[in-house]
Every structure is written in structure tokens, then in C-alpha cells.
Amino acid sequence: MAYKTSLDVAGLSDPFEFPSDEALKDLHPDDQVQSLAEWFFHNFEDPAENTPYESAEGGYQYIWGGPEDAREQLDDRFAGFIDEEIIERAVQRTERRGVDWVPSNVRIVEVPEEDEDELTLGEDGLTLGEGELTLGEEQPTSPEEAAANVAASLKAFEAAVDALDSPGIGHNNPPEAIADAALTPEDIADTRSTIEALKDEIAAPIASSANLQALSDKIKALAKKVGAWLAKKADAVLNVALGAAGQATYSWAVDKMFPPQHHFFEIATKLAQDIGHWVALLPPPF
Structure with a gap:
């Protein structure tokens, strides 16, 4: 049976190394809270990660499902054998990072039989034809590990900005091409300032959670803008994406047309997610 990353709400799953229900009941309450939060962040994500945003249409376009409520989802999964107080603490932890959630693209569910020839899971990741996707990474467990992840993602993000900023041979792009760019020159300049500010936080003896959150919000806004641009440019692809192959087809096709x-978009959403993990692991500012 082939598998795919899916945003089907019905496809909830436990992350790798997740304790069994019996083992979960025997954990220390703090570890139970951590496990419930890990389960939630495995199955759900901020809409800014992958959900197209279109201001003219009223904001996020929930084509992958949602918005979902953390309390409802945690109750559905854990109520009855985990104390309500533990669930409440897990809800509070998730709501430190947001209140509206959508199904995550790192969940693994079965692919309908008619799609098995297209989607396969190999040792190197998920493939669809010549395209390749990944199944996500384990979340960091310490601020130091989270900061290292941010530094690595930031390096890739800076390279992605350079690629997007490259004007091509002769730098003679016509005005209409510049006007139709995914990001304006002003956006690029602001992005480079954001990169430098994030480097300062990485180098600081103690990072500021408030500064990191503000920088993450800027990067999410950029991802939203580029995501909306991609969605508008690939309406036909989005229609296909709503079919059986889902997000995998969308990612593969859009990557082929607008690499x-x-x-x-992918690097920016990952960087914002890595910053979010770092903020969640930092001690409270008070």
C-alpha cells in the first residue's frame, strides 16, 4: 500500500515514537502534557504554513480543511483516559501559538488504490512521478536544538530570497513582469532586514521570544503573499489538488511551474515553524 502526506481531517495519526494509550496514562503529568502537545502539532498546523490566503476572498481559503479547535481535537482523542486538567494544560500550550488550526501536511494516511501507481513511499521520501516530498521532521526538545534548526532554515531561506530576487540575464525585465512578481523590491528589502534581525537573535546570549514572534509573523506574512500569488497563478492545479492526490499533486505541479x-514558500513556512518551536521552548518572559 502506498502512502501520502494528506490534509484529510479523517486521517489523524500518532507521531513516530508516540507512547501507547496505556503507556501515556503512566507518564508524569508534565510528560503527558508534552505528549498531547506533540500529538496535536503532528496533526495540525497554523494556517500560515500551507493554507492559501486571499484578502479579496475574505482571508484564508481552507481548501485543506479547518479551521479546527485544539480543545475539541484533544478531547476527541484523549478524553476518557487522560485527566481533563492535563488536556486543559495541553490546550493552553497549543493556544500560545494560535487558536485556529488546519490539518497538518505531515500526517500519513492511506492513498486510494487508483493513486498507488503515482504515489510511493521509499527510503528517501515521498515521490510523485519525478517530484519528491518529505514527511516532516521531529520537533526539537531544547531551546539550543530549536535555535540550531532556525539557523539552518535561515541559511536556506536567505538562499531562496537570493533566487527570488535574481532579475535574470541583463536585468532587463519588463515593467509588467516586475509588477506581477511574487514579491516587490520593497518586500525583498524588508525580508533582508528581517534576516539580519533573526541572525542577531540567534547570536544573542538570550533570545527574545517577543522579537522572535514578531520576526516569525513577518516571515509568515511573506509566505502568505507568495502562497496567494502561487494559488492565483495555478488555479487549474488547485482544482486538481482537491482531487484524490491532494496536496502532493499541488506541491509537485506548482514546483514544476514556479520553482x-x-x-x-516552502522554506519560509518551515522557517516560521522552526521559530515557533523555538519560542515555545523558551522560558516565559516573566
């Missing part, structure tokens, strides 16, 4: 923009 630098799609790469920027």
Missing part, C-alpha cells in the same frame, strides 16, 4: 516561488 523559485514555490521553494521560497
Whole structure:
């Protein structure tokens, strides 16, 4: 049986190394809270990660499902054998990072039989034809590990900005091409300032959670803008994406048509997610 990353709400799953229900009951309450939060962040994500945003249409376009409520989802999964107080603490932890959630693209569910020839899971990741996707990474467990992840993602993000900013041979792009760019020159300049500010936080003896959150919000806004640009440019692909192959088909096809923009979108969403993990592991500012 082939598998795919899916945003089907019905496809909830436990992350790798997740304790069994019996083992979960025997954990220390703090570890139970951590496990419930890990389960939730495995199955759900901020809409800014992958959900197209269109201001003219009223905001996020929930084509992958949602918005979902953390309390409802945690109750559905854990109520009855985990104390309500533990669930409440897990809800509070998730709501430190947001209140509206959508199904995550790192969940693994079965692919309908008619799609098995297209989607396969190999040792190197998920493939669809010549395209390759990944199944996500384990979340960091310490601020130091989270900061290292941010530094690595930031390096890739800076390269993606350079690629998106490359004007091409002769730098003679016509005005209409510049006007139709995914990001304006002003956006690029602001992005480079954001990169430098994030480097300062990485180098600081103690990072500021408030500064990191503000920088993450800026990067999410950029991802939203490029995501909306991609969605508008690939309406036909989005229609296909709503079919059986889902997000995998969308990612693969858009990457083929608009590689630098799609790469920027993916790297920006990952960087924002890594910053979020770092903020969640930092001690409270008070």
C-alpha cells in the first residue's frame, strides 16, 4: 500500500515514537502534557504554513480543511483516559501559538488504490512521478536544538530570497513582469532586514521570544503573499489538488511551474515553524 502526506481531517495519526494509550496514562503529568502537545502539532498546523490566503476572498481559503479547535481535537482523542486538567494544560500550550488550526501536511494516511501507481513511499521520501516530498521532521526538545534548526532554515531561506530576487540575464525585465512578481523590491528589502534581525537573535546570549514572534509573523506574512500569488497563478492545479492526490499533486505541479516561488514558500513556512518551536521552548518572559 502506498502512502501520502494528506490534509484529510479523517486521517489523524500518532507521531513516530508516540507512547501507547496505556503507556501515556503512566507518564508524569508534565510528560503527558508534552505528549498531547506533540500529538496535536503532528496533526495540525497554523494556517500560515500551507493554507492559501486571499484578502479579496475574505482571508484564508481552507481548501485543506479547518479551521479546527485544539480543545475539541484533544478531547476527541484523549478524553476518557487522560485527566481533563492535563488536556486543559495541553490546550493552553497549543493556544500560545494560535487558536485556529488546519490539518497538518505531515500526517500519513492511506492513498486510494487508483493513486498507488503515482504515489510511493521509499527510503528517501515521498515521490510523485519525478517530484519528491518529505514527511516532516521531529520537533526539537531544547531551546539550543530549536535555535540550531532556525539557523539552518535561515541559511536556506536567505538562499531562496537570493533566487527570488535574481532579475535574470541583463536585468532587463519588463515593467509588467516586475509588477506581477511574487514579491516587490520593497518586500525583498524588508525580508533582508528581517534576516539580519533573526541572525542577531540567534547570536544573542538570550533570545527574545517577543522579537522572535514578531520576526516569525513577518516571515509568515511573506509566505502568505507568495502562497496567494502561487494559488492565483495555478488555479487549474488547485482544482486538481482537491482531487484524490491532494496536496502532493499541488506541491509537485506548482514546483514544476514556479520553482523559485514555490521553494521560497516552502522554506519560509518551515522557517516560521522552526521559530515557533523555538519560542515555545523558551522560558516565559516573566
